[in-house]
Amino acid sequence: xxxxxxxxxxxxxxxxxxxxxxxxxxxxxxxxxxxxxxxxxxxxxxxxxxxxxxxxxxxxxxxxxxxxxxxxxxxxxxxxxxxxxxxxxxxxxxxxxxxxxxxxxxxxxxxxxxxxxxxxxxxxxxxxxxxxxxxxxxxxxxxxxxxxxxxxxxxxxxxxxxxxxxxxxxxxxxxxxxxxxxxxxxxxxxxxxxxxxxxxxxxxxxxxxxxxxxxxxxxxxxxxxxxxxxxxxxxxxxxxxxxxxxxxxxxxxxxxxxxxxxxxxxxxxxxxxxxxxxxxxxxxxxxxxxxxxxxxxxxxxxxxxxxxxxxxxxxxxxxxxxxxxxxxxxxxxxxxxxxxxxxxxxxxxxxxxxxxxxxxxxxxxxxxxxxxxxx
Numbered sequence: 074x075x076x077x078x079x080x081x082x083x084x085x086x087x088x089x090x091x092x093x094x095x096x097x098x099x100x101x102x103x104x105x106x107x108x109x110x111x112x113x114x115x116x117x118x119x120x121x122x123x124x125x126x127x128x129x130x131x132x133x134x135x136x137x138x139x140x141x142x143x144x145x146x147x148x149x150x151x152x153x154x155x156x157x158x159x160x161x162x163x164x165x166x167x168x169x170x171x172x173x174x175x176x177x178x179x180x181x182x183x184x185x186x187x188x189x190x191x192x193x194x195x196x197x198x199x200x201x202x203x204x205x206x207x208x209x210x211x212x213x214x215x216x217x218x219x220x221x222x223x224x225x226x227x228x229x230x231x232x233x234x235x236x237x238x239x240x241x242x243x244x245x246x247x248x249x250x251x252x253x254x255x256x257x258x259x260x261x262x263x264x265x266x267x268x269x270x271x272x273x274x275x276x277x278x279x280x281x282x283x284x285x286x287x288x289x290x291x292x293x294x295x296x297x298x299x300x301x302x303x304x305x306x307x308x309x310x311x312x313x314x315x316x317x318x319x320x321x322x323x324x325x326x327x328x329x330x331x332x333x334x335x336x337x338x339x340x341x342x343x344x345x346x347x348x349x350x351x352x353x354x355x356x357x358x359x360x361x362x363x364x365x366x367x368x369x370x371x372x373x374x375x376x377x378x379x380x381x382x383x384x385x386x387x388x389x390x391x392x393x394x395x396x397x398x399x400x401x402x403x404x405x406x407x408x409x410x411x412x413x414x415x416x417x418x419x420x421x422x423x424x425x426x427x428x429x430x431x432x433x434x435x436x437x438x439x440x441x442x443x444x445x446x447x448x
Contacts, residue, residue, distance in 0.1 A: 096122040098131070102160065102206030103427050104168040108149030111431040115147065115171060117424035120161040123210045127183040130213050132195060136231035137175030137204040139420065139430055139444040146201065147171060147431075153201045153385060170203025171431075175446075176219065176230040177209070186213045194219045196234050196400075198393070200385040205427065207448050217393060220401045224408040228417055228445060232264075237403050237412055239357060239384045240268035244276070247353040247380060248331045252277030255324050257347055258333035259283040259308065259340045260360060262293060264415060264443070267300055269333060274301030275411040281320065281329065283308055283336075283344060300413070308336075312343040320347060331355070338363030350375050357382045416442025 100122045105114040125131055145151040155169035179193045189195065195216035197204060202215060209215075219230060244250065256273055260266045261282025273280045282297055284290075286307040294305040304323060310316045328349030334341045335358030345354050345367060354377055356365060371377045388396055406412045420430045430444045 096124045096131075096210070098122040098208055100160075100206055100208040101422075102203070103171045103424070104160070105147055105155075105171065106157070106166055106168055108147065111144055111147045111171075112428040115424075115428055115431065117427075118160070118168065121163060122208050123161060125181050125183055125210065127185045128212060129183050129210055130179055130186055130189055130216060131181040131208065131210045132177035132216065133180050133208050134175055134177045134204060134206060134448050135194075136227050136448065137172050137446045138232050138417075139172070139446070140174060140235060142235075143172050143174075143205075144431060146173070155201050155203070170206050172204035172206075173197070173200050173202070174232060174234055175204030176227060176233075177204075177216070179216075180208075182213075189213050189216065189218060194221070194230060196230070198388075198396075200388070205446065207422075217396055217400070220397070220404045222404050222408050225404050226414050227447075228414050229407050229412070231445060232415055232417075232443060233400065233403060233407075234388075235384060236264040236415075237268045237272075237407075238388075238399060239265050239382070240272055241399060241403055242384060242387055243333055243355050243357065243382055244269065244272055244278070244331070246382075247355055250276070250278055250331065253279065253327070254331075255279045255281060255303075255327060255329040256331045256333065257281040257283070257329040257344055258335075259344055260333075260335040260358065261297060261302065261305060263335060263360075265335060265357070266333075267297070267415075268412060270297060270300045270302045271412045272406060275406055275409070279303040281306065281323070281347070283311055283340060286310075308340045308343075311340065317347075328352070333357065334365070335360055337361045337365050339366075341365050342367065345371055345377065348375065348377050350377075352377045354379045355382050356380070357384075417445045418442060420444050420446045422446055422448055 101119045103115050104118045157167035157169050160168055177195050179189050179191055182189055195218055198215055198217040256278055258269055261284045270280055280302050281304045282302045283306055286309045297305050330349055330352045332344055332348050332354040334356045337359040338361040420426055
């Protein structure tokens with residue numbers, strides 16, 4: 074890291090604080106200089122970390138996951154574009170660092186930095202920062218302080234900003250829900266879906282969870298019920314008369330006022346029909362890649378409102394204080410065991426392993442849950 078030093082100015086007895094022009098830390102990162110197939114455009118890059126200044130912070134990354142959005146960004150198919158920059162004064166081209174999510178530890182702070190101190194753990198304040206690297210130097214505003222809770226695992230911290238926060242905000246922001254109220258969602262076994270189940274149970278809410286039918290459906294139903302799911306139904310059954318009667322027997326007059334959709338297509342249309350008057354239907358994904366088709370009767374006679382949600386946009390327009398309050402609540406739920414650690418498999422930090430793992434991210438197969446780099 075840069076070393077603090079002092080020099081005389083022209084006026085004797087006055088001191089000026091300064092920093093050395095280089096860092097003694099060699100960082101490594103997975104970078105790219107153009108869009109394309111990740112395994113083809115990603116490259117291993119080692120470089121001298123920029124020096125610490127009075128207003129910057131140096132961090133060491135602890136763990137970073139590989140998410141589908143990371144792959145989309147490298148392909149140029151994500152709404153947020155990467156920042157191409159020279160990572161050090163020795164670089165001769167502009168590079169972007171892969172990865173959007175991760176946890177890091179502060180290892181040095183400039184003397185004018187007030188909000189962070191050495192030893193603090195942080196996540197990225199902005200999407201697209203680049204988390205597939207061992208170290209970073211940047212202004213304090215680049216980093217969001219994490220609540221200090223030793224009961225929460227490193228994997229939970231590394232994966233906190235996307236899935237748990239998406240679930241938290243959707244449950245909190247669209248409908249005032251009271252204990253005993255129902256929420257209906259598709260993709261109930263997805264990472265966000267499982268977070269919805271955990272948070273709902275902690276808050277006394279009931280959930281109807283729609284999942285794709287499969288040979289081991291009874292096993293999945295038990296897994297989700299063990300997490301706290303109230304009911305689990307398949308997408309094949311969702312539109313059947315028998316299922317409509319069954320769900321009506323569950324909810325009675327207390328129809329769900331919040332529907333969460335990450336699938337689209339017929340599943341989303343069938344699910345919307347179960348919402349009560351003035352219900353809110355929130356779409357945050359489109360895994361089926363099929364359009365959302367809505368009967369006009371839901372808008373005219375039931376006054377259902379349809380919204381989109383993107384947690385990156387929420388974070389962009391809210392203050393650090395609001396983001397910290399959310400993280401504090403989510404970390405508290407994790408520490409109480411209300412939100413379990415996601416299934417994950419470790420990715421070795423080397424070029425070949427990273428390229429292989431990113432390819433698996435494209436196909437949706439990782440062989441053991443979410444892929445996480447442990448530095």
